Amino acid sequence: MGWGTPIGRVRGLGSAKEGAHHWWQQRLTAGANIVLMLWFILSIARMPSYAHGDVIRWLASPWAAVPMVLLIVSVFYHFRLGLQVVIEDYQTGERRVAAMIALNLFTVATAALAIFSILRIALTGSPR
Amino acid sequence: MATARNPARPLAPHLQIWKWGPHMLVSILHRATGSGMATVGTILLVWWLAAAASGRDAYASFLSWFTGDWAALGYILGIGLSWAFFQHLGNGVRHLFMDLGANFELKRNRASSIAAIVFGVVATAAFWAYIMWGR
Numbered sequence: 001m002g003w004g005t006p007i008g009r010v011r012g013l014g015s016a017k018e019g020a021h022h023w024w025q026q027r028l029t030a031g032a033n034i035v036l037m038l039w040f041i042l043s044i045a046r047m048p049s050y051a052h053g054d055v056i057r058w059l060a061s062p063w064a065a066v067p068m069v070l071l072i073v074s075v076f077y078h079f080r081l082g083l084q085v086v087i088e089d090y091q092t093g094e095r096r097v098a099a100m101i102a103l104n105l106f107t108v109a110t111a112a113l114a115i116f117s118i119l120r121i122a123l124t125g126s127p128r
Numbered sequence: 129m130a131t132a133r134n135p136a137r138p139l140a141p142h143l144q145i146w147k148w149g150p151h152m153l154v155s156i157l158h159r160a161t162g163s164g165m166a167t168v169g170t171i172l173l174v175w176w177l178a179a180a181a182s183g184r185d186a187y188a189s190f191l192s193w194f195t196g197d198w199a200a201l202g203y204i205l206g207i208g209l210s211w212a213f214f215q216h217l218g219n220g221v222r223h224l225f226m227d228l229g230a231n232f233e234l235k236r237n238r239a240s241s242i243a244a245i246v247f248g249v250v251a252t253a254a255f256w257a258y259i260m261w262g263r
Contacts, residue, residue: 045259048263052180079166083162106170118177
């Protein structure tokens with residue numbers, strides 16, 4: 001059960017100074033995703049149609065826009081952690097570094113685009 | 129780092145070596161559905177949101193890829209992604225129980241693996257039945 005000094009063992013961090021952070025964040029976002037994604041799936045199923053007007057009317061409400069932004073944050077963080085594990089399993093060396101950089105760029109870029117789009121609809125109503 | 133790797137070392141047993149069982153199927157499906165949603169699902173979700181925020185014309189051109197002549201593509205992606213979500217959800221909940229140290233007994237673990245597969249298919253069918261006929 002561990003190496004190093006007693007105080008180091010008590011803190012449970014090891015030389016990586018990180019411990020179970022990745023594992024725990026994955027579980028926390030998994031729990032949040034259950035609630036947020038079930039809400040999203042039900043909202044999609046109950047939408048009167050997928051015409052532009054109906055989608056805008058739905059997303060312009062704070063009761064849809066705020067959970068949608070929270071969903072983007074939680075789900076995207078969750079998939080970033082998950083794809084990191086996939087990359088670590090199948091790539092080594094420089095390719096692993098390049099894949100991790102690409103993953104971070106993909107996650108941040110798509111999350112920024114999604115959140116900006118939600119806020120634009122929520123704050124300006126229906127754009128023409 | 130990479131040069132220190134000895135290619136002559138034996139490989140860990142993998143997909144083509146272990147005897148298949150339901151627990152193994154849900155394990156690899158969890159990774160496959162998660163990776164699929166994270167890539168294809170993310171691009172579609174963001175495209176949908178950005179098109180809706182860009183206005184009527186951009187949204188119409190988004191929809192045109194998944195309706196009319198392209199309806200088959202819409203159904204393949206829609207049914208595929210919704211099944212991927214329910215499969216990932218069912219097995220994800222199973223994993224949360226295993227994180228607590230429960231459900232490692234062989235029979236129960238096997239039963240919960242089968243339950244996750246059944247849940248994925250049944251929930252997907254119920255979701256689409258509601259969208260087609262329920263509202």
